[in-house]
Amino acid sequence: MSPFGLYVHVPFCAARCGYCDFNTYTAAELPGGGDRAGFAVAALQELDQARAALGEREVTTVFFGGGTPTLLPPEDLVAILDGVRERFGLAPGAEVTTEANPESVDPRTFAVLREGGFTRVSVGMQHAAPHVLQVLDRVHTPGRAGAAVAEARAAGFEHVSLDLIYGTPGERAEDWALTLETALAAGPDHVSAYGLEVEPGTALAARVRRGELPMPEGDAMADRQAEADAAFSAAGLAWYEVANHAASPASRCRHNLGYWHSHDWWGIGPGAHSHLDGTRWWNVKHPSAYARKLAAGDSPMAGSEELTPDVRRFERIMLEVRLAEGLDLALLSPAGRAAADRLAADGALELADGRARLTLHGRLTADAVVRDLTD
DSSP states (O other): OOOEEEEEEEOBOSSOOTTOOSSOBOGGGSGGGHHHHTHHHHHHHHHHHHHHHHOSOOEEEEEEEESOGGGSOHHHHHHHHHHHHHHTOEEEEEEEEEEEOGGGOOHHHHHHHHHTTOOEEEEEEEOSOHHHHHHTTOOSOTTHHHHHHHHHHHTTOSEEEEEEEEOOTTOOHHHHHHHHHHHHHTOOSEEEEEEOOOOTTSHHHHHHHTTSSOOOOHHHHHHHHHHHHHHHHHTTOEEEETTEEESSGGGSOHHHHHHHTTOEEEEESTTOEEEETTEEEEEOSSHHHHHHHHHTTOOOEEEEEEOOHHHHHHHHHHHHTTBTTOEEGGGSOHHHHHHHHHHHHTTSEEEETTEEEEOHHHHHTHHHHHHHHHO
């Protein structure tokens, strides 16, 4: 069978970052904090429903995201992973990742997670400049992310990733250079670097709208991305997706590759999305509503959609063109194939062996490339 992933959405955060529009909740937004304490029980109940619906299906990747999964006791995360093993089984060499904020982990956390079967940690460093972290509402100190990497290595984690953000209002070129230098000095075998998006409805968007902060400039964003690409490549971290670099094929995030290849996955947790055989569905968002439904024996699903062949083809083009292995040209319509020829002539694509692959110029303009190929 094709690879099958499980995603576990842990929607709790110690503080709300002004740029974030994910389904997350602070303690102040969950009176009594009971939802956090009972999360593992509810997640295991949804795993029971997944097992009843799917039958036997070996899990190849598990990813705990959020939110901040490591706000939960590490024993809770291990209990959920044990639940996956008991209900489905993990494939040999399965990848098991958790996201972590630098301030939410310590040596004991990493030791418990590694002993419990986690194989990979993704640490949300975001930036090294204090004033940028302040704009992003991040609460950790600039050096804490590097220390967390060292602690994860000491606990036996071979695969440790750092997540970075560029283009924050007020970020200077020297700030981003410092961030790249600091991140690489920590010795991760995987780095993700994303340009900041000012999402509607966030506190950051409100500050930009009021004129307190400037919008990120397109030229500066492209410069930051190009600088990151050069720094990561020089350090031996090759790009395999537009925003992701890895030291080797073994260091790539296999769970995310499953998304980009449109494989099946089941999302556990409030607001989690799932995809199975061309059907997509999503859970109720609030942790209390999620827990109540499961305690009553009901599905937490809030809605679903059937993906038409045209939508599935569109999504494959949109996602796979971002990968270093490129896009199968046979997926393109006649108009898309003509656009690929034009993009190749403009230096954004390389066409060879029946595939379209992004050049560096193409990676810097990937969104525009996707629009041209899918129009």
